[in-house]
Amino acid sequence: MAQSKTVTENGSRESERRRTILRAAIDVFARKGYHGCRIADVAKEAGVAYGLVYHYFKNKDELLETVFDTGWSGFVTRVRAVVEGEGSLAQKVQGVVDVAFEAYRVDPRAVKVLILEIARSPAGSRINRQTAFVDAIRLSSELFAQAKEAGELREDLDPLLGSALLFGAIEMGLTAFVTGLADSRDASALERAKAQIADSFLHGVLAAASPGAEAGTWKPEKSSEKSATKSKAPKRT
Amino acid sequence: MAQSKTVTENGSRESERRRTILRAAIDVFARKGYHGCRIADVAKEAGVAYGLVYHYFKNKDELLETVFDTGWSGFVTRVRAVVEGEGSLAQKVQGVVDVAFEAYRVDPRAVKVLILEIARSPAGSRINRQTAFVDAIRLSSELFAQAKEAGELREDLDPLLGSALLFGAIEMGLTAFVTGLADSRDASALERAKAQIADSFLHGVLAAASPGAEAGTWKPEKSSEKSATKSKAPKRT
Amino acid sequence: MAQSKTVTENGSRESERRRTILRAAIDVFARKGYHGCRIADVAKEAGVAYGLVYHYFKNKDELLETVFDTGWSGFVTRVRAVVEGEGSLAQKVQGVVDVAFEAYRVDPRAVKVLILEIARSPAGSRINRQTAFVDAIRLSSELFAQAKEAGELREDLDPLLGSALLFGAIEMGLTAFVTGLADSRDASALERAKAQIADSFLHGVLAAASPGAEAGTWKPEKSSEKSATKSKAPKRT
Amino acid sequence: MAQSKTVTENGSRESERRRTILRAAIDVFARKGYHGCRIADVAKEAGVAYGLVYHYFKNKDELLETVFDTGWSGFVTRVRAVVEGEGSLAQKVQGVVDVAFEAYRVDPRAVKVLILEIARSPAGSRINRQTAFVDAIRLSSELFAQAKEAGELREDLDPLLGSALLFGAIEMGLTAFVTGLADSRDASALERAKAQIADSFLHGVLAAASPGAEAGTWKPEKSSEKSATKSKAPKRT
DNA sequence: CATGAATGAGTCTTCATTCAT
DNA sequence: CATGAATGAAGACTCATTCAT
Numbered sequence: 001m002a003q004s005k006t007v008t009e010n011g012s013r014e015s016e017r018r019r020t021i022l023r024a025a026i027d028v029f030a031r032k033g034y035h036g037c038r039i040a041d042v043a044k045e046a047g048v049a050y051g052l053v054y055h056y057f058k059n060k061d062e063l064l065e066t067v068f069d070t071g072w073s074g075f076v077t078r079v080r081a082v083v084e085g086e087g088s089l090a091q092k093v094q095g096v097v098d099v100a101f102e103a104y105r106v107d108p109r110a111v112k113v114l115i116l117e118i119a120r121s122p123a124g125s126r127i128n129r130q131t132a133f134v135d136a137i138r139l140s141s142e143l144f145a146q147a148k149e150a151g152e153l154r155e156d157l158d159p160l161l162g163s164a165l166l167f168g169a170i171e172m173g174l175t176a177f178v179t180g181l182a183d184s185r186d187a188s189a190l191e192r193a194k195a196q197i198a199d200s201f202l203h204g205v206l207a208a209a210s211p212g213a214e215a216g217t218w219k220p221e222k223s224s225e226k227s228a229t230k231s232k233a234p235k236r237t
Numbered sequence: 238m239a240q241s242k243t244v245t246e247n248g249s250r251e252s253e254r255r256r257t258i259l260r261a262a263i264d265v266f267a268r269k270g271y272h273g274c275r276i277a278d279v280a281k282e283a284g285v286a287y288g289l290v291y292h293y294f295k296n297k298d299e300l301l302e303t304v305f306d307t308g309w310s311g312f313v314t315r316v317r318a319v320v321e322g323e324g325s326l327a328q329k330v331q332g333v334v335d336v337a338f339e340a341y342r343v344d345p346r347a348v349k350v351l352i353l354e355i356a357r358s359p360a361g362s363r364i365n366r367q368t369a370f371v372d373a374i375r376l377s378s379e380l381f382a383q384a385k386e387a388g389e390l391r392e393d394l395d396p397l398l399g400s401a402l403l404f405g406a407i408e409m410g411l412t413a414f415v416t417g418l419a420d421s422r423d424a425s426a427l428e429r430a431k432a433q434i435a436d437s438f439l440h441g442v443l444a445a446a447s448p449g450a451e452a453g454t455w456k457p458e459k460s461s462e463k464s465a466t467k468s469k470a471p472k473r474t
Numbered sequence: 475m476a477q478s479k480t481v482t483e484n485g486s487r488e489s490e491r492r493r494t495i496l497r498a499a500i501d502v503f504a505r506k507g508y509h510g511c512r513i514a515d516v517a518k519e520a521g522v523a524y525g526l527v528y529h530y531f532k533n534k535d536e537l538l539e540t541v542f543d544t545g546w547s548g549f550v551t552r553v554r555a556v557v558e559g560e561g562s563l564a565q566k567v568q569g570v571v572d573v574a575f576e577a578y579r580v581d582p583r584a585v586k587v588l589i590l591e592i593a594r595s596p597a598g599s600r601i602n603r604q605t606a607f608v609d610a611i612r613l614s615s616e617l618f619a620q621a622k623e624a625g626e627l628r629e630d631l632d633p634l635l636g637s638a639l640l641f642g643a644i645e646m647g648l649t650a651f652v653t654g655l656a657d658s659r660d661a662s663a664l665e666r667a668k669a670q671i672a673d674s675f676l677h678g679v680l681a682a683a684s685p686g687a688e689a690g691t692w693k694p695e696k697s698s699e700k701s702a703t704k705s706k707a708p709k710r711t
Numbered sequence: 712m713a714q715s716k717t718v719t720e721n722g723s724r725e726s727e728r729r730r731t732i733l734r735a736a737i738d739v740f741a742r743k744g745y746h747g748c749r750i751a752d753v754a755k756e757a758g759v760a761y762g763l764v765y766h767y768f769k770n771k772d773e774l775l776e777t778v779f780d781t782g783w784s785g786f787v788t789r790v791r792a793v794v795e796g797e798g799s800l801a802q803k804v805q806g807v808v809d810v811a812f813e814a815y816r817v818d819p820r821a822v823k824v825l826i827l828e829i830a831r832s833p834a835g836s837r838i839n840r841q842t843a844f845v846d847a848i849r850l851s852s853e854l855f856a857q858a859k860e861a862g863e864l865r866e867d868l869d870p871l872l873g874s875a876l877l878f879g880a881i882e883m884g885l886t887a888f889v890t891g892l893a894d895s896r897d898a899s900a901l902e903r904a905k906a907q908i909a910d911s912f913l914h915g916v917l918a919a920a921s922p923g924a925e926a927g928t929w930k931p932e933k934s935s936e937k938s939a940t941k942s943k944a945p946k947r948t
Numbered sequence: 949c950a951t952g953a954a955t956g957a958g959t960c961t962t963c964a965t966t967c968a969t
Numbered sequence: 970c971a972t973g974a975a976t977g978a979a980g981a982c983t984c985a986t987t988c989a990t
Contacts, residue, residue, distance in 0.1 A: 017953080035272045038980065049955040054982065090443070134418050137409075144442075154444055157433055160419060161410060162442055165434060168409025169402040172370070176401045181371050196394055197402060204441035205381075205399050206327065207391055254970090275963065286972040288966080297964065491974080509746045513960065523976040528961070564917070608892050611883075618916075628918055631907055634893060635884060636916055639908060642883025643876040646844070650875040655845050670868050671876060678915035679855075679873050680801070681865055728949090749984065760951040762987080771985065 018056040021046045025067050030109040034064060071110045075103055076136055083140050089147040093166060094198040096140060100170045101194045104177065108184065111174065137163045166201055173197050255293040258283045262304050267346040271301060308347050309369050312340055313376065320377050326384040330403060331435040333377060337407045338431045341414065341421075349415045352408060370408075374400045403438055410434050492530040495520045499541050504583040508538060545584045549577055550610055557614050563621040567640060568672040570614060574644045575668045578651065582658065585648065611637045640675055647671050729767040732757045736778050741820040745775060782821050783843050786814055787850065794851050800858040804877060805909040807851060811881045812905045815888065815895075823889045826882060844882075848874045877912055884908050 024046035028037045039060060043050045057063040082095035104111045137160070144159035153162065173193055177184040184190065261283035265274045276297060280287045294300040319332035341348045351369070374397070381396035390399065410430055414421040421427065498520035502511045513534060517524045531537040556569035578585045611634070618633035627636065647667055651658040658664065735757035739748045750771060754761045768774040793806035815822040825843070848871065855870035864873065884904055888895040895901065 039982085040980080051956060051983080052954055055953070060981070134416060137413070137418065152444055154437070154442055157437060157442055158429065161413065161430055161433055162437065164409045164413045164418070165406040165437055165442075168405035168407070168412070170405070172374075172401045172405025172408065173398060175370065175405070176374070176398065181374065181401070182397060192395065193398055196398055200391070200394055200399065200402055200441070201437075202441045202443050203391075204437070204439045205391055205394055205402070206439050207389055276965085277963080288973065289971060291965070292970070512958090525962085525977060526975055529974065534960070608890060611887070611892065625918055628911070628916055631911060631916055632903065635887065635904055635907055636911065638883045638887045638892070639880040639911055639916070642879035642881070642886070644879070646848075646875045646879025646882065647872060649844065649879070650848070650872065655848065655875070656871060666867075666869065667872055670872055674865070674868060674873065674876055674912075674915070676915045676917050677865075678911070678913045679865055679868055679876070680913050681863055750986085751984080762952060763950060765986070766949070 015056075017046075017048060017052065021048060021053055021056055021063075022066060022070065025063050026071075026110050026113055029064070029067060029113045039063075067113060071107075071114050075099065075114070076139065078103075079136060080139060083143045089143070089150075089152040090198075090202050092143055093202055094194075096166065097170055097194055097198045097201075100174065101190060104174055104184075105190065108178070111178070137167055140166065169197050169201055252293070254283075254285060254289065258285060258290055258293055259300075259303060259307065262300050263308075263347050263350055266301070266304060267349045276300075304350065305369070308340075308351050312336065312351070313373055315340075316373055317376060320380045326380070326387075326389040327435075327439050329380055330439055333403065334407055334431055334435045334438075337411060338427060341411055342427060345415070345421060348411060352411060352415060370404055374404055377403065406434050406438055489530075491520075491522060491526065495522060495527055495530055495537075496540060496544065499537050500545075500584055500587055503538070503541060503587045513537075541587060545588050549573065549588070550613065552577075553610055554613060557617045563617070563624075563626040564672075564676050566617055567676060568668075570640065571644055571668055571672045571675075574648065575664060578648055578658075579664065582652070585652070611641055614640065643671050643675055726767070728757075728759060728763065732759060732764055732767055733774075733777060733781065736774050737782075737821050737824055740775070740778060741823045750774075778824065779843070782825050786810065786825070787847055789814075790847055791850060794854045800854070800861075800863040801909075801913050803854055804913060805905075807877065808881055808905055808909045808912075811885060812901060815885055816901065819889070819895060822885060826885060826889060844878055848878055851877065880908050880912055 021042060025037075025042045028041045028045050031037075032041070039053050040050060042063070043053050046053075053063065057066065078099045079096055082092055082099060085092070085095070087095065141160045141163035144153055144157070144162040147153040148155075148157070148159055153159070176182040177190070177193070182189060182193070258279060262274075262279045265278045265282050268274075269278065276290050277287060279300070280290050283290075290300065294303065315336045316333055319329050319336060322329070322332075324332070337348075378397045378400040381390055381394070381399040384390040385392075385394070385396055390396070413419040414427070414430075419426060419430070495516060499511075499516045502515045502519050505511075506515070513527050514524060516537070517527050520527075527537065531540065552573045553570055556566055556573060559566070559569070561569065615634045615637035618627055618631070618636040621627040622629075622631070622633055627633070650656040651664070651667070656663060656667070732753060736748075736753045739752045739756050742748075743752065750764050751761060753774070754764050757764075764774065768777065789810045790807055793803055793810060796803070796806070798806065811822075852871045852874040855864055855868070855873040858864040859866075859868070859870055864870070887893040888901070888904075893900060893904070
């Protein structure tokens with residue numbers, strides 16, 4: 001304990017500035033996005049000299065990568081805990097959703113960065129939204145594979161796709177809050193969303209007695225035809 | 238017809254180069270992302286002179302905006318046609334999923350740009366992934382609101398969230414293909430994904446006794462097919 | 475002819491600016507040295523915009539390399555002409571000396587750059603004073619090798635070393651002028667230097683009746699030895 | 712002795728670190744050149760803390776100047792001892808050559824710095840290769856002036872130029888070793904070079920019965936002359 | 949004396965945009 | 970319409986130097 005404490009304290013002292021800078025980077029990224037964010041902005045936000053950023057981070061990319069790893073690895077770790085833990089598929093799905101929303105509750109800005117800005121890293125960078133989600137999706141696809149074997153999952157659902165759908169639902173659900181489409185100040189709204197996402201994912205969105213037999217008979221009206229042609233136009237010059 | 242022809246000929250001649258450039262921009266954006274893509278790259282890809290891009294587009298932002306509007310408005314228009322058309326909730330959901338996957342089948346690169354790259358536009362730009370999806374989500378949230386009133390939707394599901402979940406599932410499902418997580422060369426995989434997304438969304442992923450076997454049988458009539466071809470045009474060239 | 479003329483004219487027009495920049499680079503390099511020379515200085519000296527330098531040269535290194543190649547390759551070419559031409563060793567030696575001094579007469583600044591500043595290129599660069607002189611030395615070492623076989627050269631002189639000595643004499647002779655140790659405005663001084671270098675190199679510096687037998691028997695008195703040891707100390711450690 | 716000892720002990724203790732740093736600076740300069748060498752590199756090489764370099768040296772320039780003075784003044788001192796000592800011109804010339812090669816034998820890296828890197832100091836710096844050699848050349852030019860009066864030197868040779876040629880020969884001879892053109896691991900090669908340089912300088916490079924009358928009669932054909940003059944400087948473009 | 953975190957001015961380099969031909 | 974040379978503002982990164990501990 002004492003040792004751990006010492007390490008922690010030393011560590012804290014050693015990297016107090018580093019963390020300040022990292023925090024500033026998250027904020028600036030969240031506000032302006034990766035490309036809109038200048039090292040000068042981060043330094044100013046952190047209240048340190050320009051060059052100090054380069055004392056702690058090799059370059060802008062590494063700074064981003066650290067922002068990312070710090071946030072994302074924590075998320076993945078917690079998702080893994082849920083996936084590899086005990087419980088039914090339904091419980092685990094709800095667990096994964098909870099993890100994501102809890103992260104948002106604790107640090108909305110960090111989540112915003114993870115969801116909306118991470119992908120903006122230069123082509124050369126290893127990290128981006130794709131890779132990140134791919135990791136999480138692969139991870140939880142095992143969850144679905146096992147559930148399928150256990151007969152908990154629909155026979156016709158591909159585990160990988162199922163996993164993708166879950167994270168898609170989570171991501172866009174959060175996006176609704178992140179973008180202000182839904183009111184994130186309403187705590188109960190978040191709670192409801194959490195429950196709805198997991199439940200809808202598990203049981204579907206239809207009312208108990210779902211007819212749905214007519215699927216496939218839908219037909220667009222002509223008006224749509226027209227508007228489509230029009231909306232195409234603006235491009236000109 | 239004659240009119241159309243005239244327009245086509247004049248328009249074509251006038252903007253043949255323009256379309257070439259737009260097409261090149263989509264390709265380069267898809268390959269390198271918005272910020273990684275230089276005007277010079279677009280010009281080279283299009284096989285035209287450097288400065289010509291500025292004859293047809295005011296600046297880089299407008300070029301992006303055009304790429305976006307061309308692709309996204311086409312998508313939104315078709316979604317609107319589905320939403321405002323006739324049919325049950327299940328049919329319309331399947332219709333929306335189909336529209337998205339059809340767009341991907343016709344022009345994967347353009348879809349990749351829309352899903353992964355659009356958000357990279359500068360902060361100042363009006364368009365970005367959030368805004369775009371917000372539009373689509375708002376649009377189809379009406380669908381869910383109506384369905385709820387009609388008793389088709391679960392009582393406990395917020396229409397807006399339901400809409401978000403649908404597009405989240407679609408987006409991440411497509412992302413699986415875009416990023417190569419799933420094999421997009423496998424046509425049947427795309428077909429299966431389409432059906433699974435709509436069905437899972439409607440009935441949930443659990444093994445329960447899901448009917449919905451008919452989902453996925455929806456087929457666009459020729460008129461829709463046609464409009465699709467047109468409104469989607471820019472993705473082709 | 476016409477064609478050639480056209481090419482020349484077009485070429486001139488095409489690269490007029492390029493040459494202006496190159497010329498400016500030589501001047502600035504000669505004045506401030508490679509590291510002391512900013513791209514901004516070159517641009518200002520050339521009277522062009524900052525970025526234009528990068529239109530014609532990939533980066534600072536390439537600019538330097540071009541300055542170097544332009545000057546040095548011309549020199550090497552002429553040395554080669556002398557070395558591979560007809561004539562006795564003595565004639566060729568004089569020829570090499572003449573080439574070097576003529577270059578200095580025509581463009582002292584360029585020679586100054588070649589002699590004094592070229593070596594300052596960053597480590598990564600392929601070109602530097604060593605490499606350059608090595609080329610020239612290797613080239614003319616063949617001259618000495620052939621002369622040795624022909625019995626024109628002293629038996630005990632290594633061709634490579636002989637070549638090195640010649641260029642060393644030339645370089646330091648020019649350095650005397652470049653640094654102002656000798657008065658380069660005195661045309662006859664240059665002429666005399668040319669003749670003396672070649673002649674001394676060929677026949678030695680001693681008066682006609684050279685004793686020279688004792689050469690190599692010189693011994694430092696103890697005092698000198700001592701002081702030497704002391705003054706050299708820092709090189710030890 | 713006692714005095715020396717005291718000085719040594721106090722001095723040693725005081726400047727042990729200083730000498731370590733100086734040594735490190737020489738090594739790093741020799742390896743990377745003045746501009747390629749960072750204070751951090753020197754500190755690391757010396758195994759001391761970053762800021763300690765600034766305890767012993769005011770700034771980077773002073774560090775270089777010290778490296779230079781330490782090495783070069785030692786060399787000049789020893790050359791002065793030779794020049795001002797007893798002996799014939801031939802003996803003294805051989806002595807100067809010996810001093811240079813001995814320095815190289817004892818510490819090749821330091822010599823490399825003196826020959827190749829010193830000149831890289833910023834323009835503002837007082838010391839550079841020119842200045843350094845100018846001192847040495849001026850110094851030994853007296854040697855030649857006296858030799859000329861004594862009739863030991865050719866009548867037509869300018870003392871200053873003679874001195875320049877000697878150092879040019881020495882420098883380029885050493886350069887051959889420094890750059891690896893000649894194999895410096897071969898001790899006998901160094902010995903031979905020493906003798907050859909002095910001997911060639913004194914007696915010339917021609918075979919014993921050297922007519923040498925033709926020296927200076929070599930003439931480039933007109934075409935070559937012409938192209939030479941024209942193609943001279945910026946050569947090509 | 950020693951340490952190395954902190955500072956920030958100086959440079960190179962990129963690239964969107966303009967404009968003369 | 971087409972071309973691509975010319976412009977210059979913006980921003981990442983380096984590194985000598987300082988200073989609190």
